[in-house]
Amino acid sequence: MTSPTVAFDELLEMDGTPRHMALSECLASMPVHLLAQRQRYAEDELLEMGITFAVYGHNEGTEKIWPFDVVPRPVPWYEWQMVEAGLKQRIKALNLFLDDVYGEGKILKEGIVPQDLVLSAKTYRKECVGIRPPGGVWTHVTGTDLVRHSDGTIYVLEDNLRCPSGVSYVLENRELMKRVLPEVFFGSAIAPIDDYPERLLGTLLQTAPQHMNSPTAVLLTPGIYNSAYFEHSFLAQQMGIELVTGPDLFVDNDIVWMKTTRGPQRVDVIYRRIDDDFIDPECFRPDSMLGVPGVMRAYRKGNVTLANAPGTGVADDKAVYAYVPQIIQYYLNEEAILPNVPTYLCSDPDQCKYVLENLDSLVVKPTNESGGYGILMGPTAPAEERAKCAESIKKDPRNYIAQPMLTLSTVPTIADGALVPRHIDLRPFILYGEELFVLPGGLTRVALKEGSMIVNSSQGGGSKDTWVLLQ
């Protein structure tokens, strides 16, 4: 990995030649003020459609629309094929890893991945030892975060194997683009994404407990105050399955039922958008009001499928992440197609020493957080924050990793009536049922502030439509 220089531009080569002629020509033919006008129209539409996310700690404005930028982010076909193959390889290996970790534990015994590193992960669930979910599928839905550094290489930044969100924005953004900017679609062949709900439903039904003939799937949500509620509701609607909250379900005789106006109805597959911690107060956090008491008993008996399976978080622990290339090698006997970002494990004394000496050039992350929480951006953080971070690392080295600061690639984005480069990432979505499927493209998040690399929706990020260009 070379040191950061100039950010990679996803639309233009270094010498200014367009990478995607049709798209660039079309954008050039439209005055910026027209684009900006369409953009405002798109945002009005989002509000009317109620496509919002919840911002915690507000009242009247609890729901915000997520800013949408009309300039699409292109991905060339040849590159997408590589990404797709890399993601399939990675997910396959991680599922074999999960099967092994909660099963025989061969990879730990052989010392390929240090046993204590895995067992000390906060997301390791001893309650899942000995469980094998139907088909050996642990991660039915994954949303892997990819970034392109200034060296032009696409790296895997994070494997989100628990309850990744964002796919509803992918689908809605495309619909919105077709309505507000039909012109840019002419002359471009873009991989369609409309079949995602169908595929997701297929994945859920394929992984139902073996004995079921026509299984019933539901989507379990924490409720309307959850930040991703729109997505839960959207996906349930698109799949035509019930959206349920914890109190809608109960467990009797190790079978899960939902309470309907015509009495209890059996549930076979739960696409749960609730974290492990909250899913069953009998098994995990006893104070959880969101979960279903006894659902883990039903799961252990094989009477219900939980998607994703409990315990998958151990494989997206950021320290375990560092071993994914070895994991791929071990189970598949292949080189990893998509590289990891070089990662220093603070649990290793030598690496920890290096991290502490180079805090001002590294990004430090807690191993078990998501959503961008608790991250220290070394180069830009004030000295006292770095000092505080160093203390935290020394106190609990297992809980931290560090990576070099990346320069995310850019795509032109509308700001104050002009097109300016803004940094982006990419979250493709991968389904795993009877086979692996990668939705072409994925969620492109964009940091709307100049120079910012933080793309999270809660911190000033927006989104773009992602186009996998077929020709």
Added chain:
Amino acid sequence: MLCRVANSVFWMSRYLERAENAARFIDVTSAIALGYRGRDEGLWSSLLLAGGDVENFQQRYTKATQANVTRFLLFDRENPNSVVSCLASARENARSIRENLTTPMWEAVNRFYLRVRAAAANSEQILAQPHPFLEQIKRSAHQVIGVTSATWSRGEAWQFSTMGYLLERADKTSRILDVKYFILHPDSEHLSVGVDVIQWGALLETTSALQMYRRTFGRIEPAKVVEFLVLNPRFPRSLRFCVWQAEDSLRAISGSPPQGFNNRAEQLLGQLSAQLSYARVSDILNDGLHEFVDDFQVRLNAVGEAVFDTFFQISGPERQSQQQRIIST
């Protein structure tokens, strides 16, 4: 369907209908006020009385002026039955069951909510001239009913929704009749002479009933107006029509044959329906219109509670702010 969903569908519809009727209430009172010779305050406080909102109102307002009452009924967030509160509740219910609604339905409810929210932010201007906003409320409500009818399958959810708005509508039509009672006939025996034809006409108009009334009875006579709004079997806002149709929906949900009942809700609604089917307007007027309306509301509330106990309670959702207070005399 899920008990929680049934409950939310039912209440979404009730709140939408309640908002629309609040607009009608204000409209009828404004219309009557134009020819009213009594003190303005008496007029507007009778509106509060009919709606069962007096106590709630008096906690925050001193005088029942047009401005205060209109603000209370349209934009007061502390009033759970104000238009702005109803829309927030309707939309919250809709949002929690969005996957069960069609997209056009959800968007219509959401737009309705956004319009009312925008108006609330601009309330002074609206209060200076409320009529266009009141019209907009009615139109938005009709739009929801329209897309619902045009896009939603006639399944169980539809039946709960239908039952919800019909029960609410029956309650509100009876209250509009009562507004008239409080304003003009504290002494109910005077319900006769045509001195107040204009005002009875205004009342018909605000229930969108004037044209349909004319086609049925021609000239406006108080007893016939009451007959039309209470007993007409074909007018969609009459008590009888609403109760009949709600009974149909309830039977479709429980799958019970006619002339029988499987649960408490069906029993109570069936009794109410039978009473209306075999009533004569002269008997109602002789016994007292206000007393009739009062009794009707008590029984309608009992139906609402029985529906809750029969269909929604299993999953234990908290009872929504439900019934408005019964008018006490």
